[in-house]
Amino acid sequence: MIQIHKVNKSYQDGKQRKSILIDLELSVQDEKHVAITGESGSGKSTLLHLLAAVDKPDSGTIKVDDLLISQFSTSQADDYRRQHLGLVFQRFNLIECLNVWDNICFPARINSQVEQDYIQSLLDELGLSALKNKMPQALSGGEQQRVAIARALAHKPKLLLADEPTGNLDDKNSDKVANLLFRLCTLNNTFLVLVTHSLQLAKRADCHYLLRNGRLSLQHE
Numbered sequence: 001m002i003q004i005h006k007v008n009k010s011y012q013d014g015k016q017r018k019s020i021l022i023d024l025e026l027s028v029q030d031e032k033h034v035a036i037t038g039e040s041g042s043g044k045s046t047l048l049h050l051l052a053a054v055d056k057p058d059s060g061t062i063k064v065d066d067l068l069i070s071q072f073s074t075s076q077a078d079d080y081r082r083q084h085l086g087l088v089f090q091r092f093n094l095i096e097c098l099n100v101w102d103n104i105c106f107p108a109r110i111n112s113q114v115e116q117d118y119i120q121s122l123l124d125e126l127g128l129s130a131l132k133n134k135m136p137q138a139l140s141g142g143e144q145q146r147v148a149i150a151r152a153l154a155h156k157p158k159l160l161l162a163d164e165p166t167g168n169l170d171d172k173n174s175d176k177v178a179n180l181l182f183r184l185c186t187l188n189n190t191f192l193v194l195v196t197h198s199l200q201l202a203k204r205a206d207c208h209y210l211l212r213n214g215r216l217s218l219q220h221e
């Protein structure tokens with residue numbers, strides 16, 4: 001499903017270039033839930049941005065389900081994100097002028113595949129039903145996070161990229177949302193790549209990689 005080969009990514013830092021990912025390799029096929037941990041600044045979000053085709057590597061190749069996304073044009077990348085990806089990033093990027101229900105339906109509408117019953121079941125499971133007519137600015141951080149999760153799953157994407165999906169939740173809600181995330185991804189056959197600082201959450205994935213010094217290493221718990 002995901003094949004990353006010799007990927008390098010660097011950023012300009014003053015007069016120097018700072019290498020973030022160095023000849024990074026990753027090959028995951030049968031594992032459905034992949035967790036990535038690493039110190040702050042190690043490059044986890046950078047890696048997710050490459051997998052989301054919002055940024056390109058300096059060199060190397062990235063394949064998702066046989067699509068060579070590292071070579072995509074802007075319009076191919078747009079299509080890929082719209083059709084195949086669910087995104088839960090640290091900034092929730094909810095649309096301010098749409099209520100909760102319309103925010104959640106948005107990606108499914110673009111793909112003309114709004115399954116109202118399924119979306120209502122997502123709302124129920126995430127405890128959002130009572131909030132469906134509210135505007136994003138009237139929600140707490142944790143509520144916005146759950147809306148972002150429901151929105152990411154609404155069109156049953158092939159791949160869900162989640163950056164700290166439980167970061168704004170208390171322990172009880174964090175557990176609940178993590179359970180739901182794993183369960184819904186399994187149910188919809190959605191491949192999950194999860195970036196987290198929580199070792200407890202990472203250990204629940206099928207495989208756990210640590211990103212350090214620009215490379216990933218498989219953790220054997």
Ligand SMILES: Nc1ncnc2c1ncn2[C@@H]1O[C@H](COP(=O)(O)OP(=O)(O)OP(=O)(O)O)[C@@H](O)[C@H]1O
Nearest residue numbers: 011012013020038039040041042043044045046047
């Ligand atoms: N667009 C950019 N331009 C310049 N530097 C960047 C850019 N994006 C990220 N960086 C730098 O790359 C490094 C890795 O950032 P990244 O956000 O990928 O780390 P992270 O592991 O996700 O961190 P955190 O756990 O704190 O979210 C950091 O030093 C960051 O300052």
